Structures are given as structure tokens and as C-alpha cells.
Amino acid sequence: MYIAPDETFSATYPSILRRFGAGAIDWVLCSVAYVIASIVAGLFQALGMTSREEGDLGGIPGTTLIVVSQLIVAAPIVAYFAYYWMEGSTLGMRAVDIELVREVTARPPGWKRAVPRAILAFLVALALVNVYFASSARRNGEAFTSYERALVVVSIAVAAVGLAAKAWILVDPYRRSVFDRLFGLVYVEEFVFTNAPRSPWTEGTR
DSSP, X not given: OEEOTTSSEEEEOXXXXXXXXXXXXXXXXXXXXXXXXXXXXXXXHHHHHHHHHHTGGGGHHHHHHHHHHHHHHHHHHHHHHHHHHHHTOOHHHHHHTOEEEETTXXXXXOHHHHHHHHHHHHHHHHHHXXXXXXXXXXXXXXXXXXXXHHHHHHHHHHHHHHHHHHHGGGTOXXXXXXXXXXXXXXXXXXXXXXXXXXXXXXXTOO
């Protein structure tokens, strides 16, 4: 059981199933945002690739457009998690009624923790997507450039670390992942407030 440092409430730790249920809802929403953003980003990337291949101004404009295309894809996902984690619960978490708080204060994470945590979540998700597409390309017999091979190696390493960190909730007594511990956060549910105002029906009972 989690007890707030000021002892204003206690709460339980959500089950693994509820944690994964909330995550599934969030990532379905983010997948839709990713597809929509990818359409827009694809236009910038196509222009950037063409400009870079033509050698316009030393390839700088093309490279810039490619970077912008990647930021367009990342922005909605990072913004989604950063905004909702900052307040203490994503839409998926609200659906299963769980909250995210700082362990030492019992307050919502705030932007200083929510933003880097959201960026980290996106990087792990991106690594998993890269590994998936790389495995599909390998099965189809496609050859990789040296850059693509390096990207695949990095993606595999990031994905492995991310999955291992997430899997820690299976053995953690407080059902926290390594990332939760890194940012000093804890998921809670079923709040019991100890300083709730007494109701009229309890007056005079002592």
C-alpha cells in the first residue's frame, strides 16, 4: 500500500493487467496520431531527400527537411504523454482509474519529469518500430546500407533495454518499472483520504 508522505491519503498499487490495459489504450491513440503525422512528415521527407540528392546548398536544406519530418512524427506522441503525465493520468489511465504521482510528494509529476519521460517513451517505441520493419525487410531479402545497419543495431539495443526496464514491473513489489524508479514515480489507485471532512451523519458519534 502507498501512503502519501503527508498522510493525507493511502492508495493501492494497480495490477499489472490494469497497467497494460491503460498502456494499450494510450498506444492505440498514439498509433492513430502517428499515422496522421506520418502523412504530413512524408511530404517533408520526400522533399528533403530530393533536395539532398540534388546537392542543393550542400545538402543542408534537404537534411533540415528530413529532421523536421522526424520531429513532426515525434511531436504528437511526446506531447500526448508529456501533457497527460504532467497532470497525473493519461486517457488510458483514466479509463481504468489509475493515477501517476511522485513518490516523495504524492503530487502529479509536473513537466520536469513528464517531458523527459515522454521523450524516453517515444524513443523506445520508435526503436521497437524500427526493429519490426528491419525484420520484415530482412525476411523479404532487402539489403541494408551501412547507415541502416547501424540504425538497426542501435534500435535493437534501445528496444531490449526498454523492454527489460518495462518488464521489471513483473517482479517489483510496487509494480514499478525501472523508468518509474528512475523518475521517482509511482502508479496508484483506490484512494482512501484520511483527512476527508466529516459528514453530518458522523457528527456527535464520538
